[in-house]
Amino acid sequence: MKDYKDKVAVITGAASGIGRAIAERCAQEGMKVVIADIEKEALRKTAKEMKAAGAQVVPVVTDVSKNRDVERLAKRTLDAYGSVHLLFNNAGVTTGTVIWESTLADWKWLLGVNLWGTIHGIRVFVPIMLKQDTECHIVNTASMAALISYPGRGIYTVTKHAVLALSEKLYHELSWQGAKIKVSVLLPGSVNTKIWDADRNRPSALQNDPRDVKELSPGYQAVNEMGRLALESGLPPRQVADCVFEAISKDKFYIITHPEMKPLLQLRADDILQERNPTNPFADLMPPWK
Numbered sequence: 001m002k003d004y005k006d007k008v009a010v011i012t013g014a015a016s017g018i019g020r021a022i023a024e025r026c027a028q029e030g031m032k033v034v035i036a037d038i039e040k041e042a043l044r045k046t047a048k049e050m051k052a053a054g055a056q057v058v059p060v061v062t063d064v065s066k067n068r069d070v071e072r073l074a075k076r077t078l079d080a081y082g083s084v085h086l087l088f089n090n091a092g093v094t095t096g097t098v099i100w101e102s103t104l105a106d107w108k109w110l111l112g113v114n115l116w117g118t119i120h121g122i123r124v125f126v127p128i129m130l131k132q133d134t135e136c137h138i139v140n141t142a143s144m145a146a147l148i149s150y151p152g153r154g155i156y157t158v159t160k161h162a163v164l165a166l167s168e169k170l171y172h173e174l175s176w177q178g179a180k181i182k183v184s185v186l187l188p189g190s191v192n193t194k195i196w197d198a199d200r201n202r203p204s205a206l207q208n209d210p211r212d213v214k215e216l217s218p219g220y221q222a223v224n225e226m227g228r229l230a231l232e233s234g235l236p237p238r239q240v241a242d243c244v245f246e247a248i249s250k251d252k253f254y255i256i257t258h259p260e261m262k263p264l265l266q267l268r269a270d271d272i273l274q275e276r277n278p279t280n281p282f283a284d285l286m287p288p289w290k
C-alpha cells in the first residue's frame, strides 16, 4: 500500500509506546484512525492530543483478550468510517519468572493479550476486509523474542513465537487465495516504552494470589534490571513507526527494527541446522542464578 490518504486504520495498544507512535504516523499520513486500548484515561488523553494536532480519531476502550470487545471495536470502526484498511494488532504485556514458577494467572494474562488478542483481531477483521475486497494491510506486533533463544521472559517468548507463526500462516493463506490483504510481522528489539510496567493494566481477575508468587532469585532480578535499562536506552517508538510504514509501502513481511541483532538469529538457526543444543547468546552478560 502506498496511498494512505483517507484510509482507515485500527491500532490496538494505541495509548502508549509503539501503538501510539503508529497511530500518530497514521494520522500524519492523512488516515482516519481508530485507537483501542484497555487503559481508559491514557486512551482519552491520547485521543485528545491527537485531535488537537488535527487528527481524525475515534477512541474505543477495548480489552483485546475479549472477543466481544474486539467485535465491538470493529462495529465502532464501521459505524464511524464505513470501512477498514489497516489493522495493527499491537497490544502486548509482559511479566513472569522462570517458566515453572510463573503462575497460572501470568500464563492466562500474557496468552490472553499477546496471542488471543492477535487471534481475535484476525478473526474479526479479516472477514470484513475480504468482503470489502479493497487493498488492506495487517501488521502483527511480535518481538525479537520470537526469533532468538535465551533464558528468561519465557511466557512472553512463547506468545511472541506464536504471533510469528500466526502471522506467517496468515500471510501464506491470504496469498494462496489471492486476497488483497497484505501481512507484516513487527519484530523489534528494545524500544523505549512502558512495557516493563505492563502490570499497570493487569485485570483484577488475573492478579496473582500472593501465596502463589515465588520470590525472584537475585540472578533473575538482575536480568530484569538489565532488561529495564535496555528498554530505557532502546529505540524511540517513532523510529519503529517509520520502519513499519516503510515495510507497508514496500509490502515487506518481516519488519526487523534492530538489524544488529541478526547474528543472534543466525546463531539459533545454526544450532538447529547443526542439531547442536541451544546456545545462550547472552551467556557472558548473565549474572549467576543465586
Ligand SMILES: NC(=O)c1ccc[n+]([C@@H]2O[C@H](COP(=O)([O-])OP(=O)(O)OC[C@H]3O[C@@H](n4cnc5c(N)ncnc54)[C@H](O)[C@@H]3O)[C@@H](O)[C@H]2O)c1
Binding pocket: 012, 013, 014, 015, 016, 017, 018, 019, 036, 037, 038, 039, 042, 062, 063, 064, 065, 090, 091, 092, 093, 113, 141, 142, 143, 144, 187, 188, 189, 190, 191, 192, 193, 194, 195, 196, 197, 198, 201, 231, 234
Ligand atoms: N518495548 C519493547 O522493547 C518491545 C520490544 C518488542 C516487542 N514489543 C511489543 O510491542 C507492543 C507494544 O508494546 P509497547 O512496548 O509499546 O508497550 P506499552 O506498555 O508502552 O504499550 C502497550 C499498550 O498496550 C495496552 N494494553 C495492555 N493490555 C491490553 C489489553 N488487554 N487490551 C488492549 N490494550 C492493552 C497498554 O495499556 C498499553 O497502552 C507489544 O506487543 C510488545 O510486546 C515491545
